[in-house]
Amino acid sequence: AQKVTQAQTEISVVEKEDVTLDCVYETRDTTYYLFWYKQPPSGELVFLIRRNSFDEQNEISGRYSWNFQKSTSSFNFTITASQVVDSAVYFCALSEHRNTPLVFGKGTRLSVIA
Amino acid sequence: NAGVTQTPKFRVLKTGQSMTLLCAQDMNHEYMYWYRQDPGMGLRLIHYSVGEGTTAKGEVPDGYNVSRLKKQNFLLGLESAAPSQTSVYFCASGPRRGQRIDTQYFGPGTRLTVL
Numbered sequence: 001a002q003k004v005t006q007a008q009t010e011i012s013v014v015e016k017e018d019v020t021l022d023c024v025y026e027t028r029d030t031t032y033y034l035f036w037y038k039q040p041p042s043g044e045l046v047f048l049i050r051r052n053s054f055d056e057q058n059e060i061s062g063r064y065s066w067n068f069q070k071s072t073s074s075f076n077f078t079i080t081a082s083q084v085v086d087s088a089v090y091f092c093a094l095s096e097h098r099n100t101p102l103v104f105g106k107g108t109r110l111s112v113i114a
Numbered sequence: 115n116a117g118v119t120q121t122p123k124f125r126v127l128k129t130g131q132s133m134t135l136l137c138a139q140d141m142n143h144e145y146m147y148w149y150r151q152d153p154g155m156g157l158r159l160i161h162y163s164v165g166e167g168t169t170a171k172g173e174v175p176d177g178y179n180v181s182r183l184k185k186q187n188f189l190l191g192l193e194s195a196a197p198s199q200t201s202v203y204f205c206a207s208g209p210r211r212g213q214r215i216d217t218q219y220f221g222p223g224t225r226l227t228v229l
Contacts, residue, residue, distance in 0.1 A: 045220040101147055104156035
């Protein structure tokens with residue numbers, strides 16, 4: 001069975017600090033997809049990244065970076081030089097095949113304090 | 115191109131009342147999903163559809179029914195609302211397998227309160 005664990009329920013950092021959000025997943029499939037979504041206070045879900053199980057290259061997009069390690073079943077998300085606008089709930093999610101339903105972690109609430 | 119829209123945005127029901135939530139997408143997606151979000155629980159799948167006329171149960175289907183009569187619409191029904199169904203409901207859609215862009219796109223959510 002699929003499972004996504006985000007052990008950090010809430011994180012609080014001071015602006016400009018770096019912060020890493022942890023995501024550990026479980027799946028029996030060799031082909032799967034991992035996602036990160038952001039949910040700002042306004043409530044909508046914003047897609048951040050999708051990674052397939054065959055691509056272990058780390059990815060960087062501006063201040064955001066993702067570290068995918070199959071050996072530890074982890075897909076961690078780092079925000080560099082955090083800003084107040086980064087305050088949100090972040091969800092990690094798993095799909096075992098393209099477009100099968102997503103299994104979400106319980107989310108990590110990030111508060112960035114000015 | 116509106117993407118995924120949900121109607122209504124907010125609703126308050128009394129226990130035992132019924133209602134239907136409407137999800138519409140204009141991206142010609144085959145797959146559509148209904149999730150619910152509760153505090154501390156993340157999003158959980160209620161029902162989903164892989165094409166017009168087909169539906170399947172998700173993780174938490176009890177108390178809900180769905181219909182996909184048209185490709186662009188996915189309806190979620192509550193026949194007899196209960197306080198335990200107080201939640202934020204999200205609809206999502208995605209293209210069929212094999213298409214290059216296979217990300218799920220989410221609607222803005224419907225906040226439902228059952229008194």
